[in-house]
Amino acid sequence: MTNAQEILQRAEQLRRELPEGFRDALVQSLYAEAQRLTQRAVHTRGDRRYDLDQWIDRLVTGPITGLLIMLLLLTVVIWLTVSGANVFSDALAQVLFGIRDLGRALFQQLGMPWWLTGFVWDGVYLALAWVVSVMFPPMAIFFPLFTFLEDLGYLPRVAFNMDWLFQRVGAHGKQALTMAMGLGCNAAGVVATRIIDSPRERLIAILTNNFMPCNGRFPTLIMLATAFVAAGFGGALAAFIAASAVVAVVLIGVGFTLLMSWLLSRTLLRGEASAFTLELPPYRRPNFLRILYTSFIDRTIFVLLRAMSTAAPAGAVIWLLGNIHVGEGSLALAIARGLDGFGRLFGLDGAILLAYIIALPANEIVVPTLMMIYTNAGAMVEAPEGVEAIRALLIGQQGWTLLTAINLMLFSLLHNPCATTILTIYKETRSAFWAAVSVVITLGTAFLVTFLVATAARLLGLAA
Amino acid sequence: MAELWFVLLILLLVGLGLLLPRVGLFARYRLWRSWRERERIEDALKHLLNREHQGRRASPESLSGALSLPRGQALQLIERMEARGLIESHDEQLRLTSEGREWAVNVVRAHRLLERYLADEARMPLAQVHDEAQRREHLLTPEQVNALEAELGYPQHDPHGDPIPSREGHIPREQGTPLTDWPLNTPARVVHLEDEPALAYQQLLAAGVKVGQVVQVIERTPQAITLTDGTLTCRLAPAIAANISVAPAGAPKPADAVPLSRLPLHQDAVIVALDPALQGLTRRRLLDLGLTPGTLIRAEMQTPFGSPRAYRVRGTLIALRKHQAEAILVKPATL
Structure with missing residues (x-):
């Protein structure tokens, strides 16, 4: 009877005649219908669970008890992760490094040239083994614990408790959870921001997640804190000071997260859509099978595979840099010398910068790479055992000072996300722009802060 | 010889940097x-x-x-x-010319849709919305403007109450009455706030006047016009009040209704309405969560800092921030 054009015109006309609140009426009628159906179909009896829920809620959101419970749980989770991972990492490393020796022996027996053996087993395989042995155990402990708390219904209460802080910087309370997840792994933290259903707040959480030091950076921070900040103190006091230094670094990370969130919400993300919603679901008994599945398949294995795919090529590059010789040293050494002047500007040195550039795929291999450059070795090597040996190498031979150690801790905290995380940001935001922004703001902050600290220390005569 | 190659290389790079299509x-x-x-x-x-x-x-x-x-x-x-x-x-x-008018109407359309987007979805303060839209309106293609309109659900007015032209360039003429000509003690709905000059507009915003609000003029003298919405009362100079246009309103807001943010803890209430000035993503979310008029709601928990608070609605616990709870009007249940 009419053609398409007329129908469209009629629709346009009718649209203007709709009352402005017709969407409200629509939702209202849907809910009314749903309510009618539930009243007919669902019968409720007196509810004891409800009272229990309320009692727990009062406890976990109380001003003092809530804070205590939260800090206690965080400490327990981190302690279990760090101490448990140590045991597993050593065992796993022994197995994986054993395979490397076997593989090398096999290649030699088959009469392969030395460079092929080295490239495959000391380059690609070693990087893979290193990343897996350092990354897998803490994630395999941290993520099930985290998922357990999530399944229990406790985590939304943390978001509720912490929202006042995030409200002020234009972010979402659930960012507290993605930050905690970032302590496990930043890539997993970025994926976890899916729980934030408001576009602007989610982008803020993604772009600032890297300011939380992940499992891969903790060993570096602990080593530096033990060997430098706590040096000169004895026994339990040294351990306490080292622990405080690590906590201080984490708190600095939290500070930068909040500062950057505030800046982003007022500048770059001003025009992004935003709305706050937070549901506090009832507590329920965790489903252990689901916890294992979510934490292992969705989180641990997913991150591990992504990390392995970036670690293998990095292993190849690292081996090549360590084994191609120019003059009397390796190519790595030559590049490190070239970067030295630039590195000194930030209280670091050329080798550290180079280690961060080529260990981009995973923070776990930064220290082994650095040691390789320092010792002019042909493959990644572990830091020497014991505080004295580390100090002898770094201070005695490489001229480190306390400033180098502190600035390396700051740089480790603030520098760009690892390749796995950058890739994850790209996949989650589906935008190369936001992936680039995440690198620029973190790297910019890292260089700015280390430069200011180094300059201040030099002006005050505290460092050369 | 090497120097020559370097010079050529540098020349090439500079040339590319200057002349490359799109990025040069x-x-x-x-x-x-x-x-x-x-x-x-x-x-x-x-x-x-x-x-x-x-x-x-x-x-x-x-x-x-x-x-x-x-x-x-x-x-x-x-x-x-x-x-x-x-x-x-x-x-x-x-x-x-007719061609020029078509283009002009399209710019106005882009501007008003952008204002709607910035106010509703990005929750930008109303005083900043105009300037930001002024900047962005020149960057959109007509297709992007149409996509924005569809995404916003074909709104009819910008946040100040100005009509948004249709895709075909039709601008509905809507006439409100200036508040200065409105009879005393008669409920009226605010339909338009003139957003220029910016200073007068900011005074209106500061006084808490919003599009969609139901107000009554309770006193009019040559020096000032006093109006109330039942909770807040403000006095405006006649020159400022003339920037408010109103239309006849239905029933004014019930006298015993309060914003949800002021509902005491552990008290039941019934939702009366959502603030009409609250639009976009936030309003859709609240409705989707079941905060529809007529629903029972109860303030259950509060953080030590007062915001957010948790409310029980339809058997679930939902946390709302203070500014959201302020936009929900409830009637406390009588004990």
Whole structure:
């Protein structure tokens, strides 16, 4: 009877005649219908669970008890992760490094040239083994614990408790959870921001997640804190000071997260859509099978595979840099010398910068790479055992000072996300722009802060 | 010999940096130039359309004033626009051609849709919305404007109550009555707030006047007009109050209704309405969560800092921030 054009015109006309609140009426009628159906179909009896829920809620959101419970749980989770991972990492490393020796022996027996053996087993395989042995155990402990708390219904209460802080910087309370997840792994933290259903707040959480030091950076921070900040103190006091230094670094990370969130919400993300919603679901008994599945398949294995795919090529590059010789040293050494002047500007040195550039795929291999450059070795090597040996190498031979150690801790905290995380940001935001922004703001902050600290220390005569 | 190669290499790089299509400096400069030209033309078209609506004449003088452009540049701009068939000038009077009017209406459409987006979805303070939209309106293609309209659900008014032109360029004429002419003690719904001049608009915002609010004038003297919405009362100078347009309203807000944020803890209430000024993503979320008028709600928990608070609605616990709870009107259940 009419053609398409007329129908469209009629629709346009009718649209203007709709009352402005017709969407409200629509939702209202849907809910009314749903309510009618539930009243007919669902019968409720007196509810004891409800009272229990309320009692727990009062406890976990109380001003003092809530804070205590939260800090206690965080400490327990981190302690279990760090101490448990140590045991597993050593065992796993022994197995994986054993395979490397076997593989090398096999290649030699088959009469392969030395460079092929080295490239495959000391380059690609070693990087893979290193990343897996350092990354897998803490994630395999941290993520099930985290998922357990999530399944229990406790985590939304943390978001509720912490929202006042995030409200002020234009972010979402659930960012507290993605930050905690970032302590496990930043890539997993970025994926976890899916729980934030408001576009602007989610982008803020993604772009600032890297300011939380992940499992891969903790060993570096602990080593530096033990060997430098706590040096000169004895026994339990040294351990306490080292622990405080690590906590201080984490708190600095939290500070930068909040500062950057505030800046982003007022500048770059001003025009992004935003709305706050937070549901506090009832507590329920965790489903252990689901916890294992979510934490292992969705989180641990997913991150591990992504990390392995970036670690293998990095292993190849690292081996090549360590084994191609120019003059009397390796190519790595030559590049490190070239970067030295630039590195000194930030209280670091050329080798550290180079280690961060080529260990981009995973923070776990930064220290082994650095040691390789320092010792002019042909493959990644572990830091020497014991505080004295580390100090002898770094201070005695490489001229480190306390400033180098502190600035390396700051740089480790603030520098760009690892390749796995950058890739994850790209996949989650589906935008190369936001992936680039995440690198620029973190790297910019890292260089700015280390430069200011180094300059201040030099002006005050505290460092050369 | 090596130096020569270096010189050639550097020359090549500099040449590429300058001349590469799209990313080269030269291409960038041309892009920037064309964008600037578009901004000027569109601002000029808007000025002419505005004058047309006010029934006033537009002249080269008024144009150079509105765009704060020196007279010489304004005349050149007029010449270029005439050449493109956008305007006609007859002895110092400027008129839009039908082509020019179409373009002008499209800019107004982009501007008002952007204002809607910024106010509702990005929750930008109303006082900043106009300037930000002014900047972004020149960057959108017509397809993007149409997509924005669909995404926003075909809104009919911008946050100040101005009608948004349709895709076909039709602007609905809607006449509110200035508040200064409205009878005393008669409920009226605010339909439009004039957002220019910005200073007067900011006074209205500061007084808490919002589009969609139901108000009553309770006193009128030559010095001031006093109005109330049942909770807040404010006094405005007549010149300021004239920027508020109103239309007849249904029933005023029930006297015993309070914002949800002021509901005492552990007290039941029934939702009366959501603030009409609250639109977009936040409103949709609240409705989707089941916060529809007529629903029972109970304030259950509070953080030590007062915001957010958790409310029990339809058997679930939902946390709302203070500014959200302020936009929900509830009637406390009588004990």
